Amino acid sequence: MSFLDITRGQSPLVLGLPHTGTELPDAIANSLNTTGRALADTDWHIERLYDGLCPDVTTIRTRIHRYVIDANRDPAGHSLYPGQNTTTLCPTTDFDGTPIYKSGQAPDAAEIERRRMAYHAPYHAALEAEMERIKGLHGFAILYDCHSIRSHIPFLFEGTLPAFNIGTNQGTTCAPALEAAVYDICTASDYATVLNGRFKGGYTTRHYGRPQKGWHALQMELAQSSYLTEDSPPWLYDTAKAGRLRAELSRIFDAIATVAQELPR
Template identity: 45%
Template sequence: MDFHFTAGTLPLLVSMPHAGTEIPADIAATMTPAALRKADTDWHLPELYAFARELGASTIAGRWSRYVIDLNRPPEDTNLYPGLDTTGLCPLDTFAREPLYQPGHAPDDDEVQRRLARYWQPYHAQLRGELDRLLHLHGRVVLWEAHSIASVVPRFFEGRLPDLNFGTAGGTSCAPGLADAVTALARASAYTVAVNGRFKGGHITRHYGRPEQGIHALQLEMCQDTYMDEAPPFAYRPDRAAQVQPLLGRMLRAAAEWTAAAGPAT
């Protein structure tokens, strides 16, 4: 399978498109040692969010590394942050600007299209299908886009990123009441919080978030040092995870409860 999926019963789908670590052998053979370190992975998110399945949420996590193809970029590869630096659909370098491919081996247009069909489309087909299933069952559904990133990445932002970075595409991908219910819990915690700051939500949040149709999408980009070591070998830290997981659980429950209380979309 090209993803790891579990169907739940709540009107809630947790999506982890950048959690994948695998690179097909034929692609790996063209890559640099920097690429094979896979530093820009959203490490350990399936483990961090394992409790979501116990809550009754559906979950989907990518299998393939974002270096193969980025599941959270639009298929036409437009820049989600015009005027700002970002990586593309089939990235050519790491967040630290290290080349991903050996000279002469960067994917051409035909290879990008092949990867779209082979690796990108299956994830999105499953995502779309599960959203439709939950929407049919409940009348509304929350798509929780789970991401993580190193707390300091000079290429994309100055200084240290806040611990919890929520994105709702500038307030368009979900109802204000949902965003308020979730972010109020975060602001009451010991963690620093930003809403629609440097990260406003990627392609999945922007594309699938259609509040008028009953689909409410919200992205959470977490600093990785809240639950893991940011330096290689990027170890999971159960002690840190245990501190943030209760908050994540409260926020996911609040999202599901808001959806149930709001009733079907009209």
């Protein structure tokens, strides 16, 4: 698919990058208002942050922006966080609750279904195929879903978000040893860390996290303040901050690789 970037490796690890894209089809771009066209809710520079950290890794990235359709939302439209503010499969507001479409131009049910079939379904078909391929090589596969977000978003959460936000849907999406290894590296670092806090894992983590099948999944939501100059426009990558963070991410991948040697085949 022309909007998907897929790199096939041979290691047990698969990286999902559903929110780094900034491309908008012309018709959708023209229907967005000034807030929408600012693309503020992009996972800015995450593909750069993770690049080269894990040898021989498989990556699946969509270049389409999440305002077109959110590849990390339930395709049936069910909320992953009932009772809490969130955005929908085809978002109509940004993370501040501000409308992103011009008046009367938000997608209707037919347009949402068209986008689901055009973008959401192919992304997940590719992800599932890679998980199956990797399991065929090793007897298991580990999905690490890469995300980032502004550290201050009152519409979504109170206070300041920790740098490391690990989601395993209360420990159900991966082997306990994997969860523990990642959490231990994060808490041993100088970065604030939370496990299954505001972000417990989106659709991707919950859907592919099937340890009984040999599919393990976790989500890492990073506070953008940990690697950007500021988590505000123009969303500049801070090489010094990112370098420090990359060192910890590399330790996380080393720990995952160590645990992987003991996972059931």
